[in-house]
Amino acid sequence: MRLEKNNIEKHNQTFGKTHRRQLEFLMATIPDAEKILHKLMAFQVAIPSWALGTGGTRFGRFSGGGEPRNLEEKIEDIGLLHSLNGSSGAISLHIPWDIPENPVRIKNLAEQYGIRFDAMNSNTFQDQPGQQYSYKFGSLQHVKKEVRQQAIEHNIEVIHHGIALGSKSLTIWLADGSCFPGQLNFREAFHHTLQGLQEIYSALPDDWKILVEYKAFEPNFYSTTVGDWGQSLLYSSKLGQKAFTLVDLGHHLPNANIEQIVALLLMEGKLGGFHFNDSKYGDDDLTVGSIKPYQLFLIFNELVEGMDARRMDHAKDMGWMIDASHNVKDPLEDLLQSVEAILVSYAQALLVDRVKLRAAQQTNDVVLAQEILQNSFRTDLRPLVAESRLRVGAALDPLGLYRSCKIREQLIKTRGSKTQSSGL
Ligand code: LRH
Numbered sequence: 001m002r003l004e005k006n007n008i009e010k011h012n013q014t015f016g017k018t019h020r021r022q023l024e025f026l027m028a029t030i031p032d033a034e035k036i037l038h039k040l041m042a043f044q045v046a047i048p049s050w051a052l053g054t055g056g057t058r059f060g061r062f063s064g065g066g067e068p069r070n071l072e073e074k075i076e077d078i079g080l081l082h083s084l085n086g087s088s089g090a091i092s093l094h095i096p097w098d099i100p101e102n103p104v105r106i107k108n109l110a111e112q113y114g115i116r117f118d119a120m121n122s123n124t125f126q127d128q129p130g131q132q133y134s135y136k137f138g139s140l141q142h143v144k145k146e147v148r149q150q151a152i153e154h155n156i157e158v159i160h161h162g163i164a165l166g167s168k169s170l171t172i173w174l175a176d177g178s179c180f181p182g183q184l185n186f187r188e189a190f191h192h193t194l195q196g197l198q199e200i201y202s203a204l205p206d207d208w209k210i211l212v213e214y215k216a217f218e219p220n221f222y223s224t225t226v227g228d229w230g231q232s233l234l235y236s237s238k239l240g241q242k243a244f245t246l247v248d249l250g251h252h253l254p255n256a257n258i259e260q261i262v263a264l265l266l267m268e269g270k271l272g273g274f275h276f277n278d279s280k281y282g283d284d285d286l287t288v289g290s291i292k293p294y295q296l297f298l299i300f301n302e303l304v305e306g307m308d309a310r311r312m313d314h315a316k317d318m319g320w321m322i323d324a325s326h327n328v329k330d331p332l333e334d335l336l337q338s339v340e341a342i343l344v345s346y347a348q349a350l351l352v353d354r355v356k357l358r359a360a361q362q363t364n365d366v367v368l369a370q371e372i373l374q375n376s377f378r379t380d381l382r383p384l385v386a387e388s389r390l391r392v393g394a395a396l397d398p399l400g401l402y403r404s405c406k407i408r409e410q411l412i413k414t415r416g417s418k419t420q421s422s423g424l
């Protein structure tokens with residue numbers, strides 16, 4: 001289903017007066033409001049193709065109905081999100097969950113919705129029907145060469161799907177590791193994995209990137225072969241210029257200082273992208289900014305400072321992607337909340353007075369440094385984010401319009417209440 005432009009215009013008229021009052025106050029009190037607005041309008045977040053249905057855990061999955069039944073309907077749903085918030089203009093595909101049977105048709109359909117293809121994701125953490133060798137004991141790390149070769153060929157196949165769709169990067173997350181001491185020779189596993197990644201790297205087109213995603217644990221619970229930022233940096237440094245690390249916020253051990261990790265990976269020129277989500281305990285894949293919004297702001301604070309230091313283009317030179325799973329929320333409402341949280345944190349980071357902050361740091365004025373950061377974090381920039389939507393023809397209140405248009409009800413009517421979308 002498509003959201004008609006006049007629905008959005010009527011909605012914006014209804015809420016326009018309140019919005020303008022809030023915006024005028026903000027524009028009068030914050031410096032560089034127009035500069036921040038233009039950066040917000042250019043900022044696009046890629047939506048994961050595997051998170052448009054209801055997620056679940058090993059204990060259960062409670063479908064909400066009206067879920068997309070194929071890749072076309074997934075692109076349609078992302079088109080809906082993009083027409084509502086103007087910041088969801090990209091999709092990240094997971095293969096084989098979302099193989100584009102007819103890539104030309106899929107590419108044209110996505111273009112009609114103003115959506116481009118961000119990073120492709122391979123999958124050597126599940127055995128597919130008819131697969132010759134099992135990944136039970138890993139894929140690129142596996143002790144058997146034929147299993148490693150199978151995983152290498154799958155990743156190269158994923159690159160080819162991506163080339164047909166105009167994607168420019170491949171995210172590799174390996175579940176590889178061990179569950180018990182003694183199960184794995186860590187150095188051999190590292191060398192096998194590096195050799196495999198090198199073969200995949202050599203199949204990359206010149207203008208592509210490989211993003212090495214690390215994760216502390218799950219599904220292996222004793223060691224993970226790409227287990228932390230250091231290991232991902234080691235692999236991506238040994239691979240070459242087109243290899244970078246990918247930071248999934250939920251893939252760290254409790255209390256890890258992710259903003260410091262981000263600052264150092266950026267400093268090394270090896271930070272390639274993000275999987276945004278939030279968590280309280282493990283890889284909970286919760287709504288972005290729903291548990292630790294201050295940490296999200298501090299991460300964007302390091303991103304703005306570090307990317308400016310390297311003259312990187314905020315909108316183009318980083319993979320901004322969501323990786324979440326929706327166990328109790330409507331997937332589209334959850335994604336709307338996540339994109340909003342990302343843009344608000346980005347805007348607050350852009351508001352930080354970097355000259356004053358540097359002066360406070362240079363004089364060890366710890367109190368003033370905190371005041372400068374928290375002043376931005378405590379400034380309600382939601383009217384500015386709403387204005388950036390209004391200026392690109394999207395809705396002032398995407399979630400409000402999604403609900404007032406009863407979009408989920410309409411999706412259930414057209415698709416049925418029992419449909420289940422592929423993915424996690
Ligand atoms: C692993 C992960 C990875 C995806 C998967 C869906 O936890 O974050 O990015 O492949 O989730």
Ligand code: MN
Binds near residue numbers: 323
């Ligand atoms: Mn991820």
